[in-house]
Amino acid sequence: MKQCTLGVVNYEPTWQAMREFTDSRDEHTDDELWLCEHPSVYTLGQAGKREHILNPGDIPVVQSDRGGQVTYHGPGQILVYTLISLRRAGFGIREMVVRLENSVIALLAEYDVEAYSRRDAPGVYVNEAKIAALGLRVRKGSSYHGIALNIDPDLGPFLGINPCGYQDLKVTSMKALGLSYEKHLVATKFMQLVDDQLSASS
Numbered sequence: 172m173k174q175c176t177l178g179v180v181n182y183e184p185t186w187q188a189m190r191e192f193t194d195s196r197d198e199h200t201d202d203e204l205w206l207c208e209h210p211s212v213y214t215l216g217q218a219g220k221r222e223h224i225l226n227p228g229d230i231p232v233v234q235s236d237r238g239g240q241v242t243y244h245g246p247g248q249i250l251v252y253t254l255i256s257l258r259r260a261g262f263g264i265r266e267m268v269v270r271l272e273n274s275v276i277a278l279l280a281e282y283d284v285e286a287y288s289r290r291d292a293p294g295v296y297v298n299e300a301k302i303a304a305l306g307l308r309v310r311k312g313s314s315y316h317g318i319a320l321n322i323d324p325d326l327g328p329f330l331g332i333n334p335c336g337y338q339d340l341k342v343t344s345m346k347a348l349g350l351s352y353e354k355h356l357v358a359t360k361f362m363q364l365v366d367d368q369l370s371a372s373s
Contacts, residue, residue, distance in 0.1 A: 172202035189315040205252040209244040223333040237306035237316040240336030247324035252317040270368040275303040300343035
């Protein structure tokens, strides 16, 4: 599938571009992965409850159309947005979630870090702290939004929310785990692992 590196881009126009791509695609449109970072922003999913935003300060809050509750995006957190035809891929949204989680688990395994997913709270965890969050939307049989991996963001803004709607949920990052990395190499590897997972036959 086509891999696109966008750099640091604002959340709202990127979200709108994903919607427009999804609405205009047909059965011949290639799937795409968009790799990016966002300036600091809180986003509320479709079921997001404002009471989970505890102290936003001067960070903007955006009501999004992805699944899930509230999360934080900011510099140092890498996102891979997954513009995938599920009809063509031959799997459903639940399997897609598992494949995205597995891409993070595989990446961290290369650093000898044991990560895991939770059926009751989608995402990827290390030592009970969340290191990757995901939220998806399906329209016309195709997905958009995707998965976010904390490489070296400021973790402070996560204290201003109940991450993903869970009170006192701890959040971590590769930096907080003491891992040695080059961010651009991690980002490129992460996007390739997502590609490998989503391209694998069911």
